[in-house]
Amino acid sequence: MRTREEGQALVRQYNQSQLTKSEFSRREGVSIHVLRYWQARVDNNKPKKKVHFIELQTGSITKASTGRLRVELPTGATLHFEDTPDLDLLLRLVFNNQAV
Numbered sequence: 001m002r003t004r005e006e007g008q009a010l011v012r013q014y015n016q017s018q019l020t021k022s023e024f025s026r027r028e029g030v031s032i033h034v035l036r037y038w039q040a041r042v043d044n045n046k047p048k049k050k051v052h053f054i055e056l057q058t059g060s061i062t063k064a065s066t067g068r069l070r071v072e073l074p075t076g077a078t079l080h081f082e083d084t085p086d087l088d089l090l091l092r093l094v095f096n097n098q099a100v
Contacts, residue, residue, distance in 0.1 A: 002034070002038070004041075007037075007038035007041060007042070008038070008042055010028070010030065010034075010035065010038050011035075011038050011042045013028070014035060014039075021036070068080070068082055068083075069081040069083075069084055069085065071090070071094065073094065079093055079094075
């Protein structure tokens with residue numbers, strides 16, 4: 001059994017080696033299962049990426065009968081569209097204009 005530090009060092013060495021798991025395991029004389037075990041342990045201890053959500057309320061998106069669209073963001077920014085925009089474009093604009 002390896003200590004936590006040894007397992008973390010093993011994963012660091014593997015990540016820097018640019019070898020496949022099989023090649024690295026064979027070279028280091030460890031079971032591929034041991035390497036996978038320590039990879040999972042190390043990955044579970046990494047800080048999770050912080051996710052930000054913007055709540056869109058029905059009043060913050062309005063569409064006039066002319067097809068125009070206005071989106072008011074919590075940051076105070078307002079997006080105006082002459083026609084309904086592509087959803088991917090709208091999501092990128094909302095995401096890039098949020099306060100983090």
